[in-house]
Amino acid sequence: MKNGVTIGQAAAFVGVTVKTVRHYHKLGLVAEPERDGSGYRRYGSGELLQLVQVRTLAAAGVPLAEIAPMLDADAARFGAALADVARQLTERIDELVARRDTLHRLADGDRALLPDRACAVLARMPGLGFGPDYVAAQREALVLARALVPEGFDGFLAQLEHGLDDPEYVDLAKRGREAETWEPDDPRIEELATAMADHYLASPALRGDHAGLQAWAKASAQYKLINDHRGDQAPVAARLTSLTEAKLRAAGVRLPNR
Structure with a gap:
């Protein structure tokens, strides 16, 4: 039995698409495994762990460009980076709330x-x-x-x-x-x-x-x-x-x- 799983299986296990996994590879966020004797790339527990980490950070709102340094950061730098992302998300939330309020005001005519x-x-x-x-x-x-x-x-x-x-x-x-x-x-x-x-x-x-x-x-x-x-x-x-x-x-x- 060959060790590891195919890219399709890895994507399904982690909850992303194959296209997303390949994009992570392209950005250098997840190491691309070597091909086995059959010519397939087999994803082991190490690659799956990386995929889970990247997917979790991306889902939390961390821009992909900022994920790589976070993966290599110590606890203090990782916490500071998360705090910065949280601040950015709060600003985006405030902006979205303002847009929503404007839409509500549009429904009231002059109030827009x-x-x-x-x-x-x-x-x-x-x-x-x-x-x-x-x-x-x-x-x-x-x-x-x-x-x-x-x-x-x-x-x-x-x-x-x-x-x-x-x-x-x-x-x-x-x-x-x-x-x-x-x-x-x-x-x-x-x-x-x-x-x-x-x-x-x-x-x-x-x-x-x-x-x-x-x-x-x-x-x-x-x-x-x-x-x-x-x-x-x-x-x-x-x-x-x-x-x-x-x-x-x-x-x-x-x-x-x-």
């Missing part, structure tokens, strides 16, 4: 792109009388603001929160939407711009904090992209925004240049 606090702001708007188009525009603006000016996002969000708590701001915002149906030279546009600017000047919370204002003041290109992200913006809306901003700048409020 915006934090819960921003979603709460958007959820309040319909109850205050804002229509779907307005809410959609605000959603897009928030997504862009978070991506393009992250350091100014919290301030922008706080301004919206304060605005929704302010009945006069809500009324002015609704009038701004109504104004989109006016003629571009309607004198009410100038009056509304003055009312909006005056209300902003009288309500510091609506203008944002110092850090947020600085962030936006340095982001002119991003500011323009966010404000003009809807190519179908009514001419009246653009004029109303321009007039309001001009009045605020004249009063000393720092705003990005378009």
